[in-house]
Amino acid sequence: MITKWIRLLSTLLVLLVVLSACGAGSDGNNQKAGNDNSPQAGKQVTLTFWHHYSTASPEEKTLTEKLIPEFEKQNPGIKVNAVAFPWDELHKKLQINSSGGELPDVARLDIIWVPELQSSSLLTSLDEAFADFDSIAQGLLEGPLSTAKVGEHYYGLPLNTNTKVLFWNKEMLQQSGVDRAPATMDEFFSTIAAVKGKIAKGWGYGEPALQGWNVLPWIWSNGGDVLSPDYSTADGYLNAPETVDIISRLRTAYAAGEISGFKPGDVSVTEGHAQGSYAMMAEGPWAVAQFNSQFPDYQANMALFPAGSAGSVQVLGGEDLGILSKDKKEESWKFVKFMVSEAAQVEMGKIGQIPVNLSAMSNEAIQAVDYYPTFMDQLKTAKARPPVKAWPQIDNVLSDTMMRIFLTDKDVKTELDAAVEQIDTLLKN
Missing domain, CATH: 3.40.190.10 (Periplasmic binding protein-like II)
Incomplete structure (x- = not known):
């Protein structure tokens, strides 16, 4: 009887050793193959x-x-x-x-x-x-x-x-007597005026917001900036003549009904562009995917952002x-x-x-x-927004300031000076 139990125990031990070896061999093979895709057994x-x-x-x-x-x-x-x-x-x-x-x-x-x-x-x-x-x-x-x-x-x-390029509605521009996308800022402003003159219920340009993502390309292309090169101050940059000039031109165009899209209740810009409300907009490559899925009959036309004195400078996203x-x-x-x-x-x-x-x-x-x-061409000259930790708060200041400028008759330089004070305080904190 004792001999029988000894033989049984010996058999069980052999089986345990074999099973243990198989398990170790399997883990070892996974490790040798560099397979880091298998979590621990039973772990979810x-x-x-x-x-x-x-x-x-x-x-x-x-x-x-x-x-x-x-x-x-x-x-x-x-x-x-x-x-x-x-x-x-x-x-x-x-x-x-x-x-x-x-x-x-x-x-x-x-x-x-x-x-x-x-x-x-x-x-x-x-x-x-x-x-x-x-x-x-x-x-x-x-x-x-x-x-x-x-x-x-x-x-x-x-x-x-990503970055943004200028999308232009060929039918709307041709209806306005324009046969191509504007290559310069001067051409841009004359084009949106032409659109408004021919299409009373349309706008020359749609802008969905007035944050840095939206206004920086205009400022940069016009030779201005928001912060100094060392990111220590906004004074002499956000309130510089180049910035005042382009923001003033944009506000004048808005007051003339040539620009829309950023106020609550405005026609959605991307949809409005495809459906004939906005002749132009600046948007990223995802807009094409949206056109393909929602407006398959619309043929998107793209060009570089209008160039100012500093060239065509869009924002890097x-x-x-x-x-x-x-x-x-x-x-x-x-x-x-x-x-x-x-x-x-x-x-x-x-x-x-x-x-x-x-x-x-x-x-x-x-x-x-x-x-x-x-x-890809636009990315060659695209610039990143300032890499400062206070940028989200600075962005809010920019948006609030631009809304006041566009929706009131307040002096542009005065409003930008006030924004400079807020931004410099944020940079110091």
Whole structure:
């Protein structure tokens, strides 16, 4: 009987050793292959991803219907809960929750938010946290990558880059006696006057807001600026003659009914452009995707932004991906790397999100996008908004000041002087 039990125990021990060896061999094989896509056995992780893609837009549909399912397929055990917010609401939510409230694991950040959020210690320093950061960064465009750098470290990876070009409604311009897009600012102002003279219920130009994103191209192209080169003051820049001149010309055009779109209740600019309300607008490549999905019969026409004394200078835009997670950093990093991979970038590139992945840029699907060349030309002279942590607050000052200027008869120089005082106070804090 004792011999029988000894034999049984011996058999069980052999089986346990074999099973243990199989398990160890499986883990070891995964590690040798560099497969970092498999989370620990039985571990289920859900990442929260906050973004500001417009609800039901081609971008959000691609994200939720193609990219996230593919990521989850490649990374069994990791789920992604994508939550959409309007641009300004997302920014406010991140600001409010910075002192201990609910925060996402990963967020799509406007490039101008990065210095502000980094100063609040919300963002992970990616080059310090992840050993493969350099190898990933080397595959991305240098300019967009620089938008995620604060001091000596990188607090995000670029997700996409963009700028705006001039869209012009050929039928409206021809009806007004104009056969091409205006190449200069003088031509622009004469064109919008011609449109108003021929199309009483239309406007020459649609502008959806009066923030830095909207007014900086006019100021820069006219030879002005908002801040000094060292970003220490607005005095002598925002209130300089070049700025006063172009803002005054724009206000005069607004008063003449040649510009509209930024007041509550105004016709939505992109839709209005396609439907014959606005002869021109300055917008990004996502507008083409919107036209294709909502107004397939409209043929978009694009040109460089009208040049002033300093040339045609548009604003550099784009988004970075930041990691805010405290306990899911590795899983968050996998998601960030996936979103900047060639495959994901190509999918987003097809619908108007200009890629930052070098391989995606040369992908035949991206090369086939016929409207990208105009944007690429405009990007050559595009400028980034000042990389100061107070920029979101400065942007609010600009918007409020421009609204007062456009909607009242207050003196332009006086209003800009007052804005300078507010901005200089923000820069000192």
